[in-house]
Amino acid sequence: MSYDTIDTDNGGLHLGVQVGLDTGILCLRAHGTFLNIAIWEKPATISPNILTFSERKYQGIATYERGDFKEVLEAISKGLIKPEKMITKKVRLCSKRSF
DSSP, X not given: OOOOEEETTTTEEEOOOHHHHHHHHHTOOTTOEEXXXXXXXSOOOOOHHHHHHTXXXXXXXXXXXXXXXXXXXXXXXXXXXXXXXXXXXXXXXXXXXXX
């Protein structure tokens, strides 16, 4: 799992850390797939042997379907999804744009 951190100097949100990538891949079962949705500020490394010897897969994705967020918010409001245990940390977002 990767954790979000706040860059207080620039007011930005940075996603994706090497330790999260390493841990996530190592936790995969044989033939499992690591689906990366994080945005990376810096290059990350992957050891190909870790993927090869257990026939694990790595896939990156940066897309969603129109309406996904609306459906999730509706499910939360109806009590179908209880996100409390999924929230690991709350961060305050600043109003200035850093990109």
